Amino acid sequence: xxLDMESIRADFPILSRKVAGGKDLVYLDNAATTQKPQxxxxxxxxxxxxxxxxxxxxxxxxxxxxxxxxxNSRDTLAAWFGTTRDNFxxxxxxxxxxxxxxxxxxxxxxxxxxxxxITEMEHHADIVPWQLLAEEKGIxxxxxxxxxxxxxxxxxxxxxxxxxxxxxxxVHTSNVLGVANPVADIISKSHDAGAKVLIDAAQxxxxxxxxFTGMGADFVAISGHKMCGPTGxxxxxxxxxxxxxxxxxxxxGDMIETVTMEKSTFATGPQKFEAGTPKIAEAIGFAAAxxxxxxxxxxxxxxxxxxxxxYVASELQSVPGITVYGxxxxxxxxxxxxxxxDTVHAEDLARFMDAGGFAMRTGHHCAQPLLxxxxxxxxxxxxxxxYNTMEEAQAFVEHLRTIVEKFG
Amino acid sequence: xxxxxxxxxxxDLFADVFDPMERYEMLFEWAADVNELPVEEWNDANMIHGxxxxxxxxxxxxxxxxxxxxxxxxxxxxxxxxxxxxAVNGRPPEEVVELEPTxxxxxxxxxxxxxxxxxxxxxxxxxxxxxxxxLMEGS
Numbered sequence: 176x177x178l179d180m181e182s183i184r185a186d187f188p189i190l191s192r193k194v195a196g197g198k199d200l201v202y203l204d205n206a207a208t209t210q211k212p213q214x215x216x217x218x219x220x221x222x223x224x225x226x227x228x229x230x231x232x233x234x235x236x237x238x239x240x241x242x243x244x245x246x247n248s249r250d251t252l253a254a255w256f257g258t259t260r261d262n263f264x265x266x267x268x269x270x271x272x273x274x275x276x277x278x279x280x281x282x283x284x285x286x287x288x289x290x291x292x293i294t295e296m297e298h299h300a301d302i303v304p305w306q307l308l309a310e311e312k313g314i315x316x317x318x319x320x321x322x323x324x325x326x327x328x329x330x331x332x333x334x335x336x337x338x339x340x341x342x343x344x345x346v347h348t349s350n351v352l353g354v355a356n357p358v359a360d361i362i363s364k365s366h367d368a369g370a371k372v373l374i375d376a377a378q379x380x381x382x383x384x385x386x387f388t389g390m391g392a393d394f395v396a397i398s399g400h401k402m403c404g405p406t407g408x409x410x411x412x413x414x415x416x417x418x419x420x421x422x423x424x425x426x427x428g429d430m431i432e433t434v435t436m437e438k439s440t441f442a443t444g445p446q447k448f449e450a451g452t453p454k455i456a457e458a459i460g461f462a463a464a465x466x467x468x469x470x471x472x473x474x475x476x477x478x479x480x481x482x483x484x485x486y487v488a489s490e491l492q493s494v495p496g497i498t499v500y501g502x503x504x505x506x507x508x509x510x511x512x513x514x515x516x517d518t519v520h521a522e523d524l525a526r527f528m529d530a531g532g533f534a535m536r537t538g539h540h541c542a543q544p545l546l547x548x549x550x551x552x553x554x555x556x557x558x559x560x561x562y563n564t565m566e567e568a569q570a571f572v573e574h575l576r577t578i579v580e581k582f583g
Numbered sequence: 584x585x586x587x588x589x590x591x592x593x594x595d596l597f598a599d600v601f602d603p604m605e606r607y608e609m610l611f612e613w614a615a616d617v618n619e620l621p622v623e624e625w626n627d628a629n630m631i632h633g634x635x636x637x638x639x640x641x642x643x644x645x646x647x648x649x650x651x652x653x654x655x656x657x658x659x660x661x662x663x664x665x666x667x668x669x670a671v672n673g674r675p676p677e678e679v680v681e682l683e684p685t686x687x688x689x690x691x692x693x694x695x696x697x698x699x700x701x702x703x704x705x706x707x708x709x710x711x712x713x714x715x716x717x718l719m720e721g722s
Contacts, residue, residue, distance in 0.1 A: 195603045195604070196601060196602055196603055520636060520656050520657040520658065521635070521636075521657075522635045522636045522657040522659065522660065523607075523611065523657050523658050523659050526607050526659050527604065527607055529603075530602075530603040530604035530606075530607050531604060537635055538635050552637075553635060582611065582658075
């Protein structure tokens, strides 16, 4: 059954606003953050209007409601991601989730001389924490390069990097190329070599149903705001064994069992890693986002989004001077198309597109090593999501052609 | 604030245009009018950090008056540099450090002023004022 685009777009109030002197907004920066449906906005507003209180503390009515809604959100999200509340830790997003693995697990479980494998395709959030940890602990970082001819990781070098590795950190889907990595193969080979696996699923979770248990990774990091949820909330999914091996990364209230002036003991399980008053409204909004997406068949959504990206990638190939990065002929991946014109600067192009009502991204996309591999310092990037239409994709290509013809 | 005649003319020209596309087109064309810092003179020392584009600026005094030259690979950024030249060049550095970059707002280019890590214009304007401050101290 075809998606009812009119109905979907009506769910997102921001899509009806005008920009750039009265032009329709065409929002194509979804890999940076997605727009929020009314149900997410309403869930957060309702919490603040009716139930706002701190959780896990007082016995009054509002505190009970807030706690119930917050903990129900954990259950909803854990189920959505194919796991249970015991394997679900709320974080501020993917970046904090990765840092939690770095400082909560790796810092106390890895020693000087141990190796961590990362890839050239990683977002800075999955590079910098490892560099800092490596400096502190004397850990070796092995980098798997990307084959820029085929836009995929060099799996031979990946396999050769595994002996002696204790942790493998790989992005599920590139935020620059939209390319999905062979995650099942990566997890299987890494486990065979005795390494744990952390998957950065920031760009995958909005497009695919993440099944943590079935996937078999030890850690999966996810952001809420890239899948219709609010900013400032995400999660780390972690196996029970990994959680038991982790030490607190941040400490304070809500994560303790007892505190005396001499010593503290900690809560067990995920709560041990959720110090302080949590992001209650954001957690409720995140769960509302998962409930919103549950109205759809994710495979159908993905096919729609990929259809738009493949159309734009194909059309851009015929625009003189444009280079498209990434292989868009495959059905996996996300709705990202990165490209560059050989004479119209990426920033100029983005501003001209903005003046036409088109919101797109420009820059290094927090993946400088990946752009270095392709020999560029920035790209233009459009990224589609469920509410984008073929008419928008066509209008984008048309406006871009006009600009390139005029200024190229 | 009273602007130099050449800048006021530019402000009036831009203020008459309501289509943001057209304003960017004008800036694109204005890029050619910058007091140009040739690419051969671009180096790490005169690079403006925090821009999405490569942008460079060189500032000096001529008989006590402040002058800047600039260059960028993004034409719209270089266009903003050209406008900034109209605002600052020929003024005493003491006045340059006190300037508010509101002329961009008056030109309807407020979007270019939005605070952001990658905002080329604000980083450039701050750099020009820092250079003016250094020249004041050195003179």
